[in-house]
Amino acid sequence: MDDIVIVGGGAGGLELAVKLGRFFKKSDTNVLLVDKNRTHIWKPLLHEVAAGSLDADIDCLDYLALSQKNGFQFQLGEVVGLDRSAQTLSLAAMLDEEGNTVLPARTIAYSKLVFALGSVTNDFGTPGAKEHCIFLDSAGSAQRFHTQLLNEFLKLQSDSNKDKLDIAIVGAGATGVELAAELYKTAELLKAYGYQNVSSARLNVSVIEAGPRLLPALPERIAQKVAHELRELGVSLMLNTAVSEASDKGLYTKQGDFIPADMSVWAAGIKAPEFMKQLDGLETNRINQLVVDRTLKTVTDNNIYAIGDCAHCIMPDETKVPPRAQSAHQMASCLFDNIKREQKGQELKQYQYVDYGSLVSLSSYSTIGSLMGSLTRGSVFIEGKLARIVYISLYRMHQMVVYGKLKTLFFMLVNRINRRLRPTLKLH
Ligand SMILES: Cc1cc2nc3c(=O)[nH]c(=O)nc-3n(C[C@H](O)[C@H](O)[C@H](O)COP(=O)(O)OP(=O)(O)OC[C@H]3O[C@@H](n4cnc5c(N)ncnc54)[C@H](O)[C@@H]3O)c2cc1C
Incomplete structure (x- = not known):
């Protein structure tokens, strides 16, 4: 009997679990999905959750319910290690909010293993970033940001000595610029809900980018148009500005300036989760991603695959597959085909990233x-x-x-x- 274990039920892992679950429903192949959360929210929506334009409780999907309907099993747990010779994964003990053990540390056996753990924010070791900036990389952090944002707007509404709400966003990639615009919308809506002292004119959002332009991964024309729209809203775009330290009062730049901020968000880079750096000898790159060949198999172990943000996959033209939802979606489809092919002893497909x-x-x-x-x-x-x-x-x-x-x-x-x-x- 085969046990296919997928760790991470995000943009790529959940799609793969659903497809494999339906396909192997009436066979003796078990498909198991493991995630550290009970529910899934599609990650590109997180800036909307943070700003309050989307309610994660309404838009999230319940893994257990999905597993029942689609022929896979689900286990709640945080993966922390791997034993390749025993073909087992280790899950951390699960604790409740008071620190009591709900489930002890466990292991799960696999015959095929797929890593789809996504990515976390990379602060590049910047002092103070972890302590004083919000990382917008999970539903929990987006919800915490939302609560803090509502509190800050409440202070602005109530405190006659407070002139402006300063929010600093580090990183002018899609997450940073989309969040900046959402915040102006939040200010407008709060005014409509009776916060008379709140307005977009009293919101000061700075987007700070080390590079010479925003949206470095996108065509210049889009970057220019977006920059124009953001400036119209009132966003301060600080290009060629590298942040050297974060504090509870704001951000210090390498140029020696200080940017005051009531709230700071770090959205400047990604890496695969830290524990993946040491996964029982699996080859990784400098941002902890597992190196895979074009069949999406890790180059080190024939039974282990990786897809999505946690995979390092190079295309024939030497470009690296970008960490995007469309890559995770395409990789899930390709790996679904390859797992079926492997079972039939057929040649595996080569993954080709298509940029739509x-x-x-x-x-x-x-x-x-x-x-x-x-x-x-x-x-x-x-x-x-x-x-x-x-x-x-x-x-x-x-x-x-x-x-x-x-x-x-x-x-x-x-x-x-x-x-x-x-x-x-x-x-x-
Ligand atoms: C705010 C924001 C906006 C974005 N906007 C866009 C966009 O507009 N377009 C686009 O293409 N991309 C966008 N992205 C990027 C996109 O979200 C990711 O590339 C995509 O979600 C990657 O999919 P994935 O399956 O690799 O990982 P994810 O979707 O991140 O899923 C990873 C899963 O692994 C689980 N997990 C993590 N660690 C563990 C562990 N140790 N044990 C168990 N489970 C674990 C998590 O709970 C999660 O469910 C955005 C990202 C963010 C943060």
Whole structure:
């Protein structure tokens, strides 16, 4: 009997678990998904959770319920180690909020293992960053940011001595710029909900970027347009500015300046989780990602695969597959085929990353991006409503893999109804 264990139920791992679970439902192959959380929220939505435009409690998916419907099993637990010769994974003991043991440390046996653990924020060892900046890399941190944001706006509303709310965002990648725009929307909505002293004019968001321009991974034209939109909103863009230290009062730059901040967010880089650096001899790169070949198998162990942000995969043109939701989605599809092929003794497929373009959503103000494809013959610039539809369709594709088409349609309907019934902003 085969035991396929997938660790990490995110953009890539959950899609793979659902596909494999359905495929092997009536066979003697077990598919087990392990995640440290009980629920899944699609990570590109985290800046919306942070700003309050999305309620994670409504949009999250329950792993246990999904596992029952799709023929896989689910175990709650945090993976902390691996024994390749025994073919077992170690899970940490699970504690409740008071520190009492709910489950002791355990091991799980596998015959095939897939790492899909995603990534965490990389602060590059900057002093004070871990203590004083919020890392927007999990649903928990996004929710903590949201609570702190509401508290800061409440102080602005109530404290006549407080002139402005200063928020500093380190990193002008998609996460940083999208969050900046969402924050202005939050300020506007709070005013509409009765916070008369709150307005976007009293919000001061700085986006600090070490490089010469924002959105370094996207075409120049998109970066320019986004920069223009953000400046119109009132965002201060501080380019060529490297942060050297963070404190509870703000950020110090390498140039010797100080940027005051009531809240600081670090969104400047990613790495695979720290424990992956030492995974029983599996080869990793300098940001802890597991080195895989193009079949998505680790180069060290024939029974272990990696997909998504925690995988280091190089394409024939020497480019590295970027840490993006579309990469995780494509890798999950490719690995699904390869696991089936392997069982049938067939040759494995070579993964090819296909870039379908990039879109940046600046809350309800604007959506800007480019589409790539054979029909467009290269990159086509899009913005406005069409761009917004394409942006949302990435999430809908993820929902369709997990729920199927009909249920996704129901969810879209429920979303529309909720927009009428519930506050536009999560107020708690
Ligand atoms: C705010 C934000 C906005 C983004 N916007 C976009 C976008 O617009 N477009 C885009 O393409 N990409 C975007 N991304 C990147 C995208 O979210 C990731 O590339 C994608 O989610 C990676 O998928 P994954 O399956 O590798 O990992 P993830 O989706 O991160 O899932 C990893 C899973 O592993 C679990 N896990 C982690 N450690 C452990 C452990 N030790 N034990 C057990 N379980 C564990 C986690 O709970 C999680 O469920 C964004 C990211 C962020 C943070």
